[in-house]
Amino acid sequence: MNLSYLFDAAHWDLSAPGGIPQLILAHLGYVALALLIGTIIALPVGLFIGHTGRGSFIAINSGNAGRSLPTLGLLMLMVTLLGLGLTPVLIALTVLVIPPILTSAYAGMRTLDRGVIDAAKGMGMRPWQVLFKVEVPMALPVLMSGFRSAALQVVATATVAAAVGLSGLGRLLIDGLAVNDYSRVLAGAIVVAVLAVLLDLFLALVQRWIVSPGLTGRDQTRSRRATT
Template structure:
């Protein structure tokens, strides 16, 4: 199949609202909003459960349930409840982002050695100080790994925004299929795949910078 659509410089013009640069920015915008909201919800819950050791069964079950939910089904439900627009798309993507962030935050904090926590408590640290100054820094590699997992899933699924008439790279898939322009579909799929890899590599680089090697 021809890659003429992908390689056409006219489709890469920044001034074109339907060109690749604008669609990529829209796609990243949907992804960033969902990840930010998902992190604000999931990280404190995971930290609290990991720190206190209470509610772990509930967290695990909710995380598994969240992974099992079909994103398109959640989108349809959100559409029925709040109507068309960015809100239902964001809800569907947030539901997708929460489980990996919640699970890895809980697992990372829970994995901090008891001896380390006891030593921190022995020098007079409070519970919140132990959580933020001891447990979170030690658990950071696992937490960032969960964020990478969530980002990869969300950026790959943000194409659903086009399903409700919004922008993003999903426009190439839905519009191309509607008009039988398969060059457009292939081009969109390739750009989405490359974008997902770039996002993952970027977060991997951030992970290496945040988690400095010891020794």
């Protein structure tokens, strides 16, 4: 395996337009935008369906339906329809992240302990208080796992943006392939994989920070030890 491209300092020049840092930045830009737009669309829908139980059919089936859409085909369709640019790429990537977020928001809400919600209502919470003070915090672990798998998928898939002429780490793959520079392809593959792992670690930390320890069982080991 030839790691020369990856370890060539010239390719890590922060200001170079085709350098790895710039490609990472562009790549992360696509990822962040797709996740943001996808969350804005999918989260309220998933929460609504989960909270009311209406339209569960959509939530259950959107996961598999979304997965079955070939992203490359969708991307090329969008580019052919709308012309080259950021918009068709974002549409294709957003379509990719919506199903896992929607499904997990729904699943997180549906698997809640009904007794707790009953208790919340019984204590006099208003519907929106029940939703935001009880249901959403309790659904967070499931929700976050859906968000994390969406993030992983979109990090890997954003490479296809290069196939329609955009930037991002896919450039290393497509351009390397075009000139038979496998060292460059390898560099692209490694950087994307590392980026995916780092992003997942970061999201794991975020999850730790926003999810109540009472739900994760992190404190249970401690208390169990205390009683015995």
